[in-house]
Amino acid sequence: MGVDNENAGGKFSIRVSQVCSHWRRVALACSLLWTKVHISSAHARTLMQSGGEVLPWASAFAERSASCPLDIKLVLKRVETTPVEMRDILLMHVHLIISTAVEFLACVHDRVxxxxxxxxxxxxxxxxxxxxxxxxxxxxxxxxxxxxxxxxxxxxxxxxxxxxxxxxxxxxxxxxxxPHDAEQxxxxxxxxxxxxxxxxxxxxxxxxxxxxxxxxxxxxxxxxxxxxxxxxxxxxxxxxxxxxxxxxxxxxxxxxxxxxxxxxxxxxxxxxxxxxxxxxxxxxxxxxxxxxxxKSLRLCDISIALRRHQRRPTYEASQPSRVMYPGSDSSKLLHELYTNRSSPLAQLETLELMHLRLYHVPHGYRPDRPYDQLQTHRVCAVRFLLSMPSLKSLTLIGPDIGFLDGLNGPVASGNSESSDCVYFFPGFQLATLRIMDAEYDDLVDFLLNRADQVHSPTAPVAVELPVFDRLEFTLEAGMIPLFKMECYECDHGRGKIDIHAFAKQMACSIYREEDFNPFTPYLQRVGNVL
Incomplete structure (x- = not known):
């Protein structure tokens, strides 16, 4: 377990070798224990203050790992320091670590x-x-x-x-x-x-x-x-x-x-x-x-991800819950996919959509009987979902309201006025649904509306609400008390959420903003915080 721990950074090997003399002999004899070499410029501060070896662990790990292949991680980044007059000296030590790390790589090049x-x-x-x-x-x-x-x-x-x-x-x-090298x-x-x-x-x-x-x-x-x-x-x-x-x-x-x-x-x-x-x-x-x-597709609108992050500190108090960004629309892309690339979509098993917005009905869309019942903002999302009958896992990060509403709205498979009409929910085949970094009101409405479907007296005949194997969603830490009050503790006339009616398992994680990267959702997984 220690060898497989990616976050240990070599510390596990050091610790088990210092328990006692017997453990040390066993650890030093286990070459696989020393194959993960982690070199960090964060050591520059200690190097500047106390001196010593530039790379105190690397050479020892290389020797103790014998002839085993090495897995090397280099984190060579600028180290901030105060007072300011020490920055140039600290930077010199960082450059020393960089040059020494490259020399180390050159020495073990045949084992990396x-x-x-x-x-x-x-x-x-x-x-x-x-x-x-x-x-x-x-x-x-x-x-x-x-x-x-x-x-x-x-x-x-x-x-x-x-x-x-x-x-x-x-x-x-x-x-x-x-140019004179014999071997090119x-x-x-x-x-x-x-x-x-x-x-x-x-x-x-x-x-x-x-x-x-x-x-x-x-x-x-x-x-x-x-x-x-x-x-x-x-x-x-x-x-x-x-x-x-x-x-x-x-x-x-x-x-x-x-x-x-x-x-x-x-x-x-x-x-x-x-x-x-x-x-x-x-x-x-x-x-x-x-x-x-x-089998797996991920689409990300990077511009919306960045703008959403930039407005996050102020949007709760001073901006509307949903902002339209000029030029940031993905309806034409999704329309092109389900219209002209239907074969790849039909075999997809995993789909991840990051910050996609569907502001318009795509040009060239022709209303047909199954979809004339849909509200405009759902059209593109629903048609996209229905083009993937093999989809088992759907992840929506910063989701468009069209997808959330579309998953909750049953559609007819034929003429709604005929006796043989059958209603079904888009995404009925999904086993896993993840909703991350959604607008708070959108998430609450999605969950409450889905709960309403369970015992709705106006639900179409023979419509069956699909039950997910797993439902995951995220909240910001400060919104958890409000979420509990609105959805679990108080009855405002709509009833409380019975999550078991539409998901066998539920997990709520805390959304975390630190180290923001628009291309990767950073989540602090702490189990079900509810």
Whole structure:
């Protein structure tokens, strides 16, 4: 259990080796106990004050792990300090740790199995691609590189300067080479086992991309002027088309379309995650890929996620509960998916929608008999839900009211005036529903309206309310007392929520704002706080 604890950061190994002399002998003889090496610039403060070894654990772990493959995590970020006059000295020690960490990587390059790098220093990725990669990493299977602190800080548009300071990464494997080197290996030969590559706010030389055989690829948060073109992105996907199983493109979709092409076959792709600033970015990209076995899809409107975070400190008191952001609409994208990409949707089992808003009825929508009963704001959401009969898990983060209302509104499968008409609920096949970071009033209305459906005397004949296996939702900590009072303790004429009537299990987590990242929901899972 200690070895598998990702948050231990090497502390578990140290602690069990210091219990007693017998435990120490056992621990030192267990090489697998020392394979996780965690190097952090937070050590710079101690190094500045007390001196000592630059990397006190790394070399010892490397020796004690014998010949076992290493899993290395580098957290090389700026360390704040007071008084201000000490910052330059502290920064010098951070740079010392960076250079020593790169030298350590170079020494154990033939044993590194996974490498996780989090940094806000541009030279880190440069040094690794200059000093480490040319040596070869024959065992490396997974490489994660995340640059920058908070992608939401001071950000207003995809052209903001905060997205324009990314370090570059050599995706061709040619950096650090001398033209006179006898052996000129490609990046694929230098990293023959690399299967998982995640790059966040890192710019690669897209035109010289030489990675192939990847099963998982993530490219995220690239400035508009530094994104790959559609031709370059297609070339990247082509070199990995026969192996790619998971693809995530967040805030890096090409700006300009590419005319005259055939959809690229990705026969093994089961997971697709797309984050866009405008829905047209996704609309331009999706026709380029054919995904015959897609099982999991995530869509994220990054612009709404960022704006929602920026207004959060004040919106409770001074702004309406729902704000319309000009240009932030996803109805055309969803309409395109359920109209022209119905085959991939029909086989989806998992769907995650982050901060999608459906402000308009999509252009080209033609009302038909099953949907003429729907209110306008539900049309796109309901049609999208009904296009996924195999969907088992639905996650709505910052959900549009159309999805919440749509899940609660039964629709007719035929002519509502005929005797053989059958009513059913959109999403009736769902086993798991997660509602995260919803507007408080929207969440309460969803739960109360669903409770009303259980014993509603006006419910259509033969309509059956589906019972989820699991229902999860989040609340901000300060809203929990109000939620308990409104939904569990007081009776305002609507009755109290009987959660067991529409969910076998329920879990409520506390929504947490710290370390905001618009691309990942940060939740403090504390079980059922109710």
């Amino acid at each position: 199995r996974s490498l996780d790098v989090v940094t806000d220093f541009k030279e880190v990725t440069f040094l690794m691609s200059y000093k480490v990669v040319p040596r070869g990493l024959p065992l490396l299977e997974s490489w994660t590189i995340k640059f920058g602190n908070n992608p939401g800080t001071g950000f207003n548009s995809p052209g903001h300067s905060a997205f324009h300071i990314h370090p570059d990464f050599d995706a061709s494997g040619q950096r650090g080479r001398s 290996r490609t990046i694929g030969e230098l990293l023959p086992r690399l299967r998982n590559l995640q790059m966040s706010q890192v710019v690669a030389n897209w035109g010289a991309w030489r990675f192939a055989g990847l099963t998982s690829l993530t490219i995220g948060h690239v400035h508009e002027s530094q994104r790959p073109t559609m031709r370059q992105l297609r070339a990247i996907l082509t070199t990995n088309s026969s192996s790619l199983e998971s693809l995530e493109l967040q805030g890096c979709l090409p700006v300009h379309p590419l005319i005259g092409f055939r959809p690229l076959q990705l026969p093994k792709l089961g997971t697709l995650r797309i984050g866009y600033f405008e829905q047209d970015e996704a609309l331009r990209f999706l026709p380029h890929i054919d995904v015959p076995i897609l």
